Amino acid sequence: MSTEDEWTVGRYLATRLEQLGIRHLFGVPGDFLGPFLTIMQDTTSVRWVGTPTEMGAGYAADGYARVRAADAAADDAERGVAAVAVTYSVGAFSLLNTIGGAYVEDIPLIAINAGPSYEQWLNFQAVGLLTSHMSPRRESNLDVYRQVTVDAQVLSNPGLAPSQIDSAITACLTERKPVYLEVMEDVWEAPCEPPQGELRAHERPFTARNRQILDKAVAAAVALIRKFGTPIVWAGEELVRQRLENELVEFVEATRMQFCTTVGAKSVVSERHPLFAGVYNGKASLQEIRDTFKNAGCRIGLGTWSTSKNLNGEQNIGDDWIVAARGGLSVGAMYFPDVQLRHFIPALKTALEGQTFPADHFALARAAGLDVPATTSAFLDSLSSDEHPTELTYDSFFKHVNFFLENRATGGDPNAPSPFTVVSDAAFALLGSMNLRIGDRSGYLAQNSWLSIGYSVGAATGVALGRQQAMKRPLVFVGDGSFQEICQELSTQVRHHLAPVFFVLDNEGFYGIEQMLVAPCYFKGRQSDGADFYNVLHPWRYEKLAEVFGSEKDRMHGFELSTHDELDSLLGSLADPGNDLNHSPVLARVRLNRHDYPSALQYKIDENCPA
Structure with a gap:
C-alpha cells in the first residue's frame, strides 16, 4: 500500500491524471487493473466509474473530454482531457473502436491498458506458457493502438515509467489526440521517482518562414474575397477543438459576415447570434440553407473538415472557396502549407480591417429568385x-x-x-x-x-x-x-x-x-x-x-x-x-x-x- 512518502508507478500515473483536472476514470475492471484502481482510490481524488462495456467506457471518456474542454478557460487546454482504463487484449480490443473515433475527431484521451506481469512474459518467452488474455504476439495490443494514437508506450521498467508517462501525456495535450499506456501488472506497485512539475501542451513555434507563408495566404484570401464578393463563413470542428470561438466571433462581428457551421461545430457559439445562418451539411442541409449558402459569392471555411457527412452529396468545394484546416490553407486552387488556424483568423481580420460585408444571405437568395424566406431570422424562427x-x-x-x-x-x-x-x-x-x-x-x-x-x-x-x-x-x-x-x-x-x-x-x-x-x-x-x-x-x-x-x-x-x-x-x-x-x-x-x-x-x- 502506498504511503504519503512512497511513490509507485501506479501513484505516479494517478497523480498525473489528477493534476490534469480529471475527476472520473471510466472503464471495466480486471485482475491486471485492480492494483492501480486501489492505489488511485487511496491516494487521489480521481474516482472510478465502472461501466458494463469497454465501448461504453470509451464513449463516456470521449463525452467527458469534450464538455470539459468546452467549459475550461480558453487558455487552459490541459483541462480538457479524459482517461479510460481496461484490461489487456479482451478489454483493449473492445475499447479500440472508441479510441479510433477519438483519434479521427481530435479528442484527447489517455487509454490505459493493464497487462500481464513482466514475469509472465518471461515465462512465455522461456517455456511458451500463456496466461489469461495473452496473445503469442507480445506487441499485438501495442501495434494496433499505434494506428489510432499519437504516442503509445509499454511500461515494463519502473525506472523508465515516469518519463514514459510524461512524454505520452505531453503528446496528448499537444496534439489533442489519444495516447496509449500499456502497464505490466507488477509495475503498478514498483517504486519510482515522484512527479516533477506539471505537464503542459507545447505549441508549434511560429517562425519567420511561417510569417512569410501566412502573409501570402492572407493576401490570396483577400483577393478571392474581393473577386467574388458577398462571403459567408463556414465554421468547423477545429474552432471547437482549438477553442477559437472568440476568434470566430471577433472575425464575423468585425466583417459583418454571416456564418453557418458544420454539424461537428454546431453551437461553437450561441446559435442565437444575429449573424448565425444555420447548419450547412451539403445536400443534406435544409434546402433553404443550402440554396442561400451556395448563392453566396464565396465561402470561407474556418477549421472545417471536408468529410462525406459535412459535404453530403457534394463532390468538391470549387474555386470560390477558402478553407483553413488541418494545418494548411486552400484558396481556390492554391494551397499554403503550415498555416495555423489560430494565426490565420486574426490575420485575415486585420487584413480586412475597415471593410465590412453586411448581407442577409437569405434576403440575397430571395432577391436572386430562390424560394426561401425573406430573412435569415424568419427562417430560423420557422x-x-x-x-x-x-x-x-x-x-x-x-x-x-x-x-x-x-x-x-x-x-x-x-x-x-x-x-x-x-x-x-x-x-x-x-x-x-x-x-x-x-x-x-x-x-x-x-x-x-x-x-x-x-x-x-x-x-x-x-x-x-x-x-x-x-x-x-x-x-x-x-x-x-x-x-x-x-x-x-x-x-x-x-x-x-x-x-x-x-x-x-x-x-x-x-x-x-x-x-x-x-x-x-x-x-x-x-x-x-x-x-x-x-x-x-x-x-x-x-x-x-x-x-x-x-x-x-x-x-x-x-x-x-x-x-x-x-x-x-x-x-x-x-x-x-x-x-x-x-x-x-x-x-x-x-x-x-x-x-x-x-x-x-x-x-x-x-x-x-x-x-
Missing part, C-alpha cells in the same frame, strides 16, 4: 413551432423539441441558459437534430466524422458527470439500431444518480439510414428494393428497460410516445423542476413510421428514384 399534426414524424418531432428547447425548457426566456446539453447519435437522429437551435455555446455534441452508432448512449455518462456542477442534463437522440448496440450503459447512469433524457427513435425496428444509403426508393412507398431484409431489427419494448435498470432505490422512468400530445405531456413534465421525473434517467420510445425519414435526405430520393 424551425420551431408549437403547432403539430397528430402523428409523429422525424421532422415534426424535432420541430416540437426545438420549440421546447427555445421556450419551455428555459421558462419562456429563449436567452436563458438551457438545462440540457443535446447529445446526438448518428444517422436519422443526427440529421434531425442538426437543425435544433442551440442557445448555449457548446450545447450540442455528436460524433460527426467517425459515426459509431451507439456513441450517444455511452457519451451521455461522461457529459452528465462533466457538467454535473452546472446541473445540465444530457438530452439524447438515438435511433433504435444505435441504441440496441449499447443500451446497458443506462445502468451506469442509474447507478451514479445521473438524469439523462433519452429519446429512442423507433421506426418500427429498422436501420433507416442504411436502407436510404443502399436503396432509397424504398422510402417512396415501395414495399421492398431487395435490401430491407438485412436492415430489419428485432422489435424491443424500449420503455420497459426502465424497469430492468431501475429499482425502488434508484429509479428510472419509461414512456411510449405515439402522438404529439403524448410528447407534449412529457416535455411539460421535463420543464417542471419540481417534477420527480427530473431526478433520474428518462427513456422515451418515439414510435415512427418505417417509411418516414428526415427531409434532409430528400435529395437521395430525388436523385435516385424517378417519378
